[in-house]
Amino acid sequence: MDALASLAEHEDLLFLALLTAEGVKPLSRWEGPLTAQQWKALRQLGLHVSTLHRRTEQGHMVTHVIFSRDRSRLRAHRAAFEGTPINRDAETMRQEGLDFGYPPCCVEAFIENGYQANGFAPDDQSLLFHWACPGCEQTRRLLPAYRRIYRRVRQIRQRL
DSSP: OHHHHHHTTSHHHHHHHHHHHTTSSSOEEEOSOOOHHHHHHHHHTTOEEEEEEEEOTTSOEEEEEEEESOHHHHHHHHHHHTTOBOOOOHHHHHHHHHHHTOOHHHHHHHHHHSSOOOSOOHHHHHHOSSOOOTTOHHHHHHHHHHHHHHHHHHHHHHHO
């Protein structure tokens, strides 16, 4: 529980860590600094952890923390994005969608239409790290795992 306690300081970080540790997401990214204890906690969950440096439109470098159960997936993501500009072009969104485990149909729908009505309950959509495409069956299959892990996150945070 100690490892989880350090991650629980940020609900989304704990949620991403557990989704990734349980294999629901193949790779995750945290867009903020982590403490040494949080790095250790991610590793205790069986995750490989690394940093990724990207450039903003203004030329500033930002550091992201990426983690995965699969070291080769982590290396491939770093190789594809280390030092690159942060942008939302279609090619980047497709690659990130693949790396982060988003359904390809959702990625394509977002590229083509942005945020569009999708028929998902707001509570369910808020659990996801991607925008679901209208009536997406792949997303429907992911939701039970997301809900289960989110309930666990809430229980952990309540015990702290």
